[in-house]
Amino acid sequence: MSEQAPISIRRRLLTLVIATVAVLWAITAIMSYIRTHHEIDELFDAQLAQSAHVLLAQSGHDSDEIEIEFDEQFHKYEKKIAFQIWDKENKLLLRSNSAPISPLSATNDGFSDIQIEGHPWRIFSHWDAQHKLHIQVGERHDVRNELIQGIAVQLLYPILFALPALAFLIWISISQGLSPIKRVARDVAQRAPQHLAPLDTSHVPEEIQPLTDALNGLFARLEQAFDHERQFTADAAHELRTPLAALKTQAQVAKRATDDATRQHALEQLDLGVDRATHLVEQLLTLARLDPEIGLGKREPVDLQGLAVSVLSYLAPEAIAKHIDLSLTPHSLINVSGDSAALGILLRNLVDNAIRYTPEGGKITVEIMTENGHTVLSVTDTGPGITAEDQQRVFERFYRGMGTRAMGSGLGLSIAKRIAELHGAVITLGAPKNGSGLRVMVSFQ
Structure with a gap:
């Protein structure tokens, strides 16, 4: 065609x-x-x-x-x-x-x-x-x-x-009047791909001011997106380098082991390293798919109670292995508008983090409620909690608090925050009303 x-x-x-x-x-x-x-x-x-x-x-x-x-x-x-x-x-x-x-x-x-x-x-x-x-x-x-x-x-x-004669004069006048557009187009065409500085709008006519403003806004968003991607790539490369180096080390130990016990221990560590690398890659792929500039697909009513039952059933074996009491507070039917798959990832990351950091014999409670006209999803654990200083940084990619020993990639809360933003929700951290631990609340507007 x-x-x-x-x-x-x-x-x-x-x-x-x-x-x-x-x-x-x-x-x-x-x-x-x-x-x-x-x-x-x-x-x-x-x-x-x-x-x-x-x-x-x-x-x-x-x-x-x-x-x-x-x-x-x-x-x-x-x-x-x-x-x-x-x-x-x-x-x-x-x-x-x-x-x-x-x-x-x-x-x-x-x-x-x-x-x-x-x-x-x-x-x-x-x-x-x-x-x-x-x-x-x-x-x-x-x-x-x-x-x-x-x-x-x-x-x-x-x-x-x-x-x-009038047509000729009008043609010349229009060409002269459209010359600022040509100048803007020439400025954009001559730019290098990495040159995303704003266009000079000091001599731009009023009629094409919205166009140049839109281009400058696009350049600013591209610059921000590229900065995020560069940071993400650098962080991902750093995080992947560590487990891969550990895998290579354990493989060499197993290869050079002279007794079965040493070889078996190296293979077990190799297996754990593969699990950690697999989890990290899965988190990276999830984070890459959650692009705020693209947004969500088709929105539909999501039953949070049913979604929570499904997620907790999936993670129950991990909680049982650590003797953790994993419970869901019953509540009436509450729906939110969004993407059920993305909301499932959000809740799974929050509960998975709680299981990782809650010591054996602890308790994790998931609750869905309505507060001040907003739907709130909360995950409360009896773990060590997060210090006020770390609460400002735990949503950063690959950040893990000082003294953290649980296996993880530092992407769980970052992914949860990204999904919350895509749904117009606000995620906050706090301490439980009774006892120590951490309470994560996602408030849907």
Whole structure:
């Protein structure tokens, strides 16, 4: 399938402006033509009336002195102009060579339009003051139409010659007006991939200010994303280097062992190292998928109570192995809008962290409740808790508090916080109401 050609703003503006000017010019020309046509008709009617009065004044003599004249043609319009003079007995006293012997019009007084020999005529009829002489003066509409057509042509000539010149000037003006966009595009095109500094907007026109602001916002987000990725890559490389080095060391020990006990111990340590590396890679992959810029997929109502039952059932073997009392406080049905898979990862990380850091014989309680109109998911354990200083840093990637001996990657709480942010929730740390330990609360807005 062929790609659609890009739309040219310059061409679109030129088309719209020229079309608007042409339409307005055409409307003006038509209105001018109609108005001119009316004024010319008025002028010619006035001339007919004036000619009639002049002829009447010149004919104010005895009837015996009036003779038929104008046998010779002097002008091309002579055949298109005619007059007749009648007496009160309807006797034709005088007529032009172009006038018939019958009355020009049946109208005795005023203007009328008739057809003579297939041509439209404009006739003016008038009696003198004594009602003795009746004059009829007429002219063919051709005389008027030729003049009107000549005026119309004169109106069209400027349009035909001015529109191309106007289009050229508008094209130059639009090109000059769009030059700031070209300058911004050139600035962006010439940038190196790692150059994400904001664009200079000091000389940017008001119309493209939103575009440059949006680009600068995009550059800032890209810079932040790249910084996070660089930090993430560096931290991941550092964290992976340690278990891989340990795996290699244990493999070498097992290879060089001279007795079965040493070899068995090295293999057990190798197995634990593989488990830790596997857990770390899984956490890294989970964290990589949770991109705040992309957001969540389709949201749907999630039953937190049912989700908690599923997660606790999955982690129950680990809690049983450490003789930890893992419980879920019963509560009425509470739903939140979100991604059930992501929320399952959030709760699993919180409970998994609690199992790792709670000593044997401890207690972990998961509770879902409503506080101040917000749904709250809490995980409470009887472990050593987190100091106030560490509470500010435990959400950082790969950070593990001082004196931590439990196996982990330092990504559990970071992943939980990322998922909470994607759901518009707030995650906080605190101490249980009774006794020592840690209480993690996720408040959905």
